[in-house]
Amino acid sequence: MQVTQxxxxxxxxxxxxxxxxCQTRCxxxxxxxxxxxxxxxAMVGHSFKNFTVNKPYDCHLLCFVEKCRCQxxxxxxxHSCELLDEDRFAAPDDLKEEKGYEYYDMSREYExxxxxxxxxxxxCSNKCCEDNPCFNGGTCTELCQHAKRKFNCTCATGYVGKxxxxxxxxxxxxxxxxxxxxxxSTVYTLYDPASKSFYQTFCDLTSxxxxxxxxxxxxxxANNNHFNAQPFLRDYPVSQNSFKWNKFRLSLPIxxxxxxxxxxxxxxxxxxxxxxxxxxxxxxxTTELNILLLKVGTCVxxxxxxxxxxxxxxxxxxxxxxxxxxxxxxxxxxxxxxFNGAKNGSIGGKGExxxxxxxxxxxxxxxxxxxDSTTQWWFGEQ
Numbered sequence: 001m002q003v004t005q006x007x008x009x010x011x012x013x014x015x016x017x018x019x020x021x022c023q024t025r026c027x028x029x030x031x032x033x034x035x036x037x038x039x040x041x042a043m044v045g046h047s048f049k050n051f052t053v054n055k056p057y058d059c060h061l062l063c064f065v066e067k068c069r070c071q072x073x074x075x076x077x078x079h080s081c082e083l084l085d086e087d088r089f090a091a092p093d094d095l096k097e098e099k100g101y102e103y104y105d106m107s108r109e110y111e112x113x114x115x116x117x118x119x120x121x122x123x124c125s126n127k128c129c130e131d132n133p134c135f136n137g138g139t140c141t142e143l144c145q146h147a148k149r150k151f152n153c154t155c156a157t158g159y160v161g162k163x164x165x166x167x168x169x170x171x172x173x174x175x176x177x178x179x180x181x182x183x184x185s186t187v188y189t190l191y192d193p194a195s196k197s198f199y200q201t202f203c204d205l206t207s208x209x210x211x212x213x214x215x216x217x218x219x220x221x222a223n224n225n226h227f228n229a230q231p232f233l234r235d236y237p238v239s240q241n242s243f244k245w246n247k248f249r250l251s252l253p254i255x256x257x258x259x260x261x262x263x264x265x266x267x268x269x270x271x272x273x274x275x276x277x278x279x280x281x282x283x284x285x286t287t288e289l290n291i292l293l294l295k296v297g298t299c300v301x302x303x304x305x306x307x308x309x310x311x312x313x314x315x316x317x318x319x320x321x322x323x324x325x326x327x328x329x330x331x332x333x334x335x336x337x338x339f340n341g342a343k344n345g346s347i348g349g350k351g352e353x354x355x356x357x358x359x360x361x362x363x364x365x366x367x368x369x370x371x372d373s374t375t376q377w378w379f380g381e382q
Contacts, residue, residue: 038104043094050081063084088105133163158193199254207275214380236252328354
């Protein structure tokens with residue numbers, strides 16, 4: 001779009017635009033006193049309008065006129081101007097090295113024109129919601145507290161983003177598949193279509209090549225009493241809207257939904273502090289170990305199990321769950337199922353419990369080595 005000389009002249013004479021309630025404050029912008037230009041840098045994915053201009057300052061003025069949305073601007077070559085809906089501070093990961101580009105920060109601030117106490121309770125009016133910038137049924141609210149944030153979008157259920165432009169991810173796998181760039185393994189907010197509600201969990205996207213893991217449960221040994229009588233058969237949500245490594249569990253409906261597109265299950269120890277360590281670890285197919293259906297003690301074939309360094313590959317392992325938390329007993333289990341390599345060093349009596357229940361604790365097992373030690377159960381997708 002070619003910028004006419006008339007438009008540039010108009011902007012030059014109108015550097016102030018009334019923005020806030022009762023017209024007591026006006027927005028202003030000035031030519032930057034310091035050079036904010038970043039050579040060979042560009043904000044990727046945030047350009048919403050393009051113009052042809054004579055010089056970078058014309059682009060600065062055009063950004064100012066786009067008062068509701070423009071947060072920064074960039075030049076490609078000498079004459080191509082791109083207005084941006086985010087700046088490098090709001091989305092630092094999107095500032096990339098791009099040859100031939102120059103990125104510029106945008107200065108915006110309010111100055112007081114007059115004081116009118118009679119207007120102090122009047123609603124904000126900056127007209128930034130007139131053409132509703134919020135997509136997919138989002139509701140726009142005008143804001144007047146800060147010159148660089150003129151509105152807020154409250155998204156309809158199932159949508160997220162500054163402009164409600166994105167569907168909420170419904171699984172860790174979907175989150176990874178739809179990402180424009182590789183995602184970090186961290187806590188994410190996901191959307192459950194069945195209950196039409198949001199929940200938080202940890203998505204492990206990196207620890208095992210070819211797998212995406214969704215955390216179902218995590219608890220510390222100190223909090224074992226909250227979980228030792230809670231089999232996965234029972235609906236027992238804990239902190240699924242305020243994630244905590246030492247006390248967390250998804251609801252049974254959400255776990256069932258996650259299971260429907262999962263191929264594997266695993267248990268880990270101290271993932272929050274150590275990451276994935278395969279000492280004191282188990283992994284199996286959900287077709288062999290369905291933790292949401294398993295009752296009483298039964299022999300289950302696991303792809304891999306490691307208890308205190310004792311390993312089993314494609315081994316049949318005793319797994320217990322009925323009125324208590326799912327676990328394996330490394331002392332008595334080998335008397336019933338073939339995997340007995342862990343019996344060396346196991347604690348007798350009622351039998352050493354691993355990966356849950358913890359009626360009998362072995363401090364040499366990583367999940368139960370101290371009160372702060374944590375146990376995790378996950379579903380995985382390939």
